[in-house]
Amino acid sequence: MKKATESRNFIASLDSLEPMRDFVSQKGSEAGLNKKQIYGLCLAVDEISTNIILYGYQSSGITDGVISIKINFENDIFVVILEDKATPFNPLEARTPDENELGLPLEERKIGGLGIMMAKESVDEFRYEFKDGKNLNIFSVKALDN
């Protein structure tokens, strides 16, 4: 697969997380991404979608929310775009644990911010845009010559 565009809509519910990961895995593997890259994309999609579902939609009382996943593969760059119409939220501006906190023993840890940090660390690039009333969370990885 040298070039492809795909998109699929999912109901914004925690039950959609597994089908969302399956969709991304399947397309990633068709594009020739390696296991680590596919896992990283699934993790990013899972973490950010969980936030959108629980905090973006459910906490604002929207019960029929949708998350669209768009996939673009061109010039060896595999891009996954999560699109939602929930409350505007830029995860890249959220507070995540710093080096010092990550070094603390578990007994002294505060629980929070881990998911967004994991999403950032799991892909080559993570961007956010708010456009036409939609949150766009954009993850990219570069296909290597595996």
Add this chain to the structure above:
Amino acid sequence: MSFTVDSKMIDNVARLTLTGALDSSTAIMLQEEVMKIIPQNPRELVMDVEHLDFMASAGLRIIIFAKQKLGTQAKLVLVKPQDQLIETLKMTGLIFSVVIVDKYPE
């Protein structure tokens, strides 16, 4: 790839076997087991994760919670985590708070 968790207590060691995908829709199942284990004050919590194919932060939060409740003396052991899970443990610093083994008892 659904999630399953089996739990047993042997000689004051709590043993959990996890399979499938641990995300925010399935984490509640693990949380329920951990809540049953904590009052029994096990000296070790051993999680067999060889067939755990995916773990999101929801799962990590339960591990952190369990460790906080069980205290510093109780060892938290992960048996045969997959490569991607080890990556996650490194990235979040949890690797320093758990013991990773190939089989249990060693």
